[in-house]
Amino acid sequence: MEKISENKSKILVIGATGMIGRFLVSASIKAGHPTFMLVRTNTVATDHDKAKLVEDFKSRGVVVVTGDVHDHGSLVGAFKQVDVVISAVGHKFREQLADQIKIIRAIKEAGNVKRFLPSEFGSDVEHVELVEPAASVLHTKTELRQVIREEGIPHTFVCSNCFQGFFLPRFGQPEAEHPPTDKVIILGDGNPQAIFVNENDMGAYTIKAVDDPRTLNKTLFISPPANFYSLNQLVSLWEKKIGRTLEKIHVSEEDVLKKIQESSYPLSFQFAIAYSVFVKGELTNRAIDPSIAVEATELYPEIKYVKVEDYLDCIM
Ligand SMILES: NC(=O)c1ccc[n+]([C@@H]2O[C@H](COP(=O)([O-])OP(=O)(O)OC[C@H]3O[C@@H](n4cnc5c(N)ncnc54)[C@H](OP(=O)(O)O)[C@@H]3O)[C@@H](O)[C@H]2O)c1
Structure with missing residues (x-):
C-alpha cells in the first residue's frame, strides 16, 4: 500500500468510478x-468491473463513502471529512x-472545503466556440463556474485538453475503433493543432x-509543449512508426x-468536439490571460509527462 501522509490535504473524488475520476483517485x-x-x-x-475497481482502491487505503449527488445529507457528511472536493461526473x-x-450547496453547508474542482477536464469552456450539442452541454460548465465564483467557493478549473487514451488511438475520429493500418479519415484540412494529455x-x-496557492481561483491549463500536433502531423508520425503510407x-x-x-447523442457530442478541436483549432488559437490562468507544465516541471511520440509506440 502507498504511504499516506496525515499532513497532506484530504481529497474526496466524486465520480471516481468513471473514466476520468479513477485517474484522479490513483x-x-x-x-x-x-x-x-x-x-x-x-x-x-450491479456493476462487476466498478465493484472490483472500488475494492482495488480500498485495498490501497482509499476510504469509500456511500453517497449520491442527489442525496444532500450524504454529500455534507462526506465533505465534512475532507479538505478538497474534486468532481468528475460525466x-x-x-x-x-x-x-x-x-x-x-453541500459545500456551502459543510463550510470546511478549502478547494473545489468541478468536473471540467477538457477545453476552456468560457473561451471556445462550439456547435450544438457540445455548446449547450459545455455551457453548463460555464454556468457552474459563474455560480462557484459568485458563491466565493475556493476553486481551480482544470483544462486538460484532449485525453490521449480517447483521442490518439482513433486519430481524432470518434467512430474509429483502432489505429489506422491502411486508410485514415482526416476531419477538415488536418492543419489545426490539438493538445494531447x-x-x-x-x-x-x-x-x-x-494545495498550491498559485492555482487558487485560477484556471489550470495542462498543455505539454511536446504534445501539440495537427492531424496531419500525427498521421505522418504514425506512418513513420508503422513504416507505411x-x-x-x-x-x-x-x-x-x-x-x-445526423448522429444521435452522445456521438453527435463527440463529433461536435472533434469539429471544434480538429477542424477549427479551438484549443490552440487563443492566447491565455496569465491573470486568470496558469500552465501546469510550467508550475510542475518535475513531472515527466507522456509524449505523444511515446504513447503511439504503446498502441502499435
Ligand atoms: N478532455 C477529454 O478528452 C475528455 C474526455 C472525456 C471526458 N471528459 C470530461 O471529464 C469529466 C468526466 O467524464 P467521464 O467521461 O469520466 O464521466 P463518466 O465515465 O460518465 O463517469 C461519471 C462518474 O460520475 C458518477 N456519477 C454520476 N452521477 C452521479 C451521482 N448522481 N452521484 C454520484 N456519482 C455520480 C458516476 O458514477 P457511477 O459509476 O455510479 O455511474 C461515474 O463515476 C467530464 O467533465 C467530461 O466532460 C474530458
Missing part, C-alpha cells in the same frame, strides 16, 4: 493524500454536469494543484457539420 493515492471516494450503492451492487447524461449545483499526467498535475480520406468541414446533425 494520483491522489500516489501523492500520499488521505483519499476518499463517493460511491453509489447501486453501482457496486457528460454522457446531459443533466449530470448541471446537477453539480447540488455539490455547491495523458490521463495519468492529468491526475498528477491536478493533485499537485489542489496511409490513404488519406479528408472529410470537408461541411460534411463534419452534417455528420453532427
Whole structure:
C-alpha cells in the first residue's frame, strides 16, 4: 500500500468510478493524500468491473463513502471529512454536469472545503466556440463556474485538453475503433493543432494543484509543449512508426457539420468536439490571460509527462 501522509490535504473524488475520476483517485493515492471516494450503492451492487475497481482502491487505503449527488445529507457528511472536493461526473447524461449545483450547496453547508474542482477536464469552456450539442452541454460548465465564483467557493478549473487514451488511438475520429493500418479519415484540412494529455499526467498535475496557492481561483491549463500536433502531423508520425503510407480520406468541414446533425447523442457530442478541436483549432488559437490562468507544465516541471511520440509506440 502507498504511504499516506496525515499532513497532506484530504481529497474526496466524486465520480471516481468513471473514466476520468479513477485517474484522479490513483494520483491522489500516489501523492500520499488521505483519499476518499463517493460511491453509489447501486453501482457496486450491479456493476462487476466498478465493484472490483472500488475494492482495488480500498485495498490501497482509499476510504469509500456511500453517497449520491442527489442525496444532500450524504454529500455534507462526506465533505465534512475532507479538505478538497474534486468532481468528475460525466457528460454522457446531459443533466449530470448541471446537477453539480447540488455539490455547491453541500459545500456551502459543510463550510470546511478549502478547494473545489468541478468536473471540467477538457477545453476552456468560457473561451471556445462550439456547435450544438457540445455548446449547450459545455455551457453548463460555464454556468457552474459563474455560480462557484459568485458563491466565493475556493476553486481551480482544470483544462486538460484532449485525453490521449480517447483521442490518439482513433486519430481524432470518434467512430474509429483502432489505429489506422491502411486508410485514415482526416476531419477538415488536418492543419489545426490539438493538445494531447495523458490521463495519468492529468491526475498528477491536478493533485499537485489542489494545495498550491498559485492555482487558487485560477484556471489550470495542462498543455505539454511536446504534445501539440495537427492531424496531419500525427498521421505522418504514425506512418513513420508503422513504416507505411496511409490513404488519406479528408472529410470537408461541411460534411463534419452534417455528420453532427445526423448522429444521435452522445456521438453527435463527440463529433461536435472533434469539429471544434480538429477542424477549427479551438484549443490552440487563443492566447491565455496569465491573470486568470496558469500552465501546469510550467508550475510542475518535475513531472515527466507522456509524449505523444511515446504513447503511439504503446498502441502499435
Ligand atoms: N478532455 C477529454 O478528452 C475528455 C474526455 C472525456 C471526458 N471528459 C470530461 O471529464 C469529466 C468526466 O467524464 P467521464 O467521461 O469520466 O464521466 P463518466 O465515465 O460518465 O463517469 C461519471 C462518474 O460520475 C458518477 N456519477 C454520476 N452521477 C452521479 C451521482 N448522481 N452521484 C454520484 N456519482 C455520480 C458516476 O458514477 P457511477 O459509476 O455510479 O455511474 C461515474 O463515476 C467530464 O467533465 C467530461 O466532460 C474530458
